[in-house]
Amino acid sequence: MTHVLLIRLAAPLQSWGAVSRFSRRDTHSRPTKSAVIGLCAAALGRDRTAPIDDLAALEYGVRADHPGTPVRDYHSVGAGRYPLRPRDIITDHRRAAAVSASLDAATGDHFGHHELAGWYGAPKKIATDPVSGALVSGEVSRSALITERWYLSDAAFLAGLQHTDRAWLEEIAYALEHPKQLLWLGRKSCPPSGTLAADILPGPLAEAFTAKRLLPDGEGPVLSGRRPWAWIQADPATPGASPVNDQPVSFDPARRAHGTRWETRTRVAISADATEWDIIP
Template identity: 85%
Template sequence: MTHVLLVRLAAPLQSWGAVSRFSRRDTHSRPTKSAVIGLCAAALGRDRTDPVDDLAQLAFGVRADHPGTPVRDYHTVGAGRYPLRPRDVITDHRRAAAVAASMDAATGPGFGHHELAGWYGAPKKIAADPVSGTLVSGELSRTALITERWYLSDAAFLVGLQHEDRKRLEEIAHALEHPKQLLWLGRKSCPPSGTLAAGLLPGTLTEAFTARQLLPGPGQLASGHRPWAWIQTPPGTPGAAPVNDQPVSFDPARRIHTTRWEIRTRVTIAPTAADWEDIIP
């Protein structure tokens, strides 16, 4: 018999990167399996180089109770010059000689050969400002790089992890509430709010999603609201679509994802569905 661990993912901001490249960091419309498995691995205290085969075997589903609103965060990086402050200096033996020479040229002999100079380095492109004479770092001619980061604002998702081994799911549930590493919803700037582990039920993902009321969230949903859900299914299932977020390895040297299959369906909440006030303290 299978069991389903329900995981509540809610926060002011979430970001589930799927095809992010270079200066544009997008967010998927919902949590990805890769991200959720990574969240569970972190809670269990696993390193990025540790295997995740056992976690990747879990069948995955997500119900979008509150899809949230896409938010664009605008960034510029680089360009201009800024004063070189003591806190900009970093320990780096390899740059010490170059920094000392730069300081000598800007301030006169002796300064760059301070007794601590042999232990410190600093940002590149150090020079004296032609007007004030202050040491600065950066280049006036450098063009600013514009970057974009996308988030989901005020979203709430109910994730399901299905497996026959109830004890394994109980271990994950305990770890989510007592994590050995910091947890975040897609990015380090997106910590989760409230309880994550939201109950363990017998049955399938579809049955679990119908047996729980919608998560509380901003705004009132219309009576009879039927949220969308995406449920992992075996290849070849009629109506299933491929998704390239099946994790194989999180090792930075060989990060690998493969294809899994899922179906998209509307969920009708059962009249007897349990309310969240009876589940989450």
């Protein structure tokens, strides 16, 4: 008999990269299987180089209770001058030597006995500003790098992992609430809010998604007359199934790989007597 572990994925911000490249980091409209399996692997304390065959074999589905709003975070990195950070001087003898040389040449003072010692910043190179005499980052000719990162704001998803071994799902559920590594929803800037794992229900994913409610009465699309969309892993021969390239194969940085799986998209009619998620901050 199959069982389904339900996982609540909600936070002020979350980001599920699918085709991110270089300076542009996108987000999928919903959590990917690769990301959720990675979340479970981190909770279990597995290293990136560890095998994930047992986790990857879990059947996956996700329900979009509150799809959220796409938000773009604009970044510019580099170019310009930055004040000197004292911590860098203390921990890096090469920078300390550069500071001493710059101060001696400019003022005759040395680090620790100059007003510039209290300045804070994050430079990589050190030089004396020709106008102000302040110690600054010396990379003034470097062009700014423009980056773009996308997030989902105020989103709530219900993910499901299906397997025949209930004990295995219980082990994952315990790890999600007692993680051995820090957990985040796609990026380190996106920690989850509230509990992650709760119920393990008998039956397939399609049935499990009808039995649990994330949002209280009167909130969100679930209870306002609309039914949420759900994407459920399926056999390639299933009518209407489409391919998705987020089947995790390895998280090893040296040979990271993803394969293709198949899924169907369907509306979920949440049961009138569905229990509400018990959120513990």
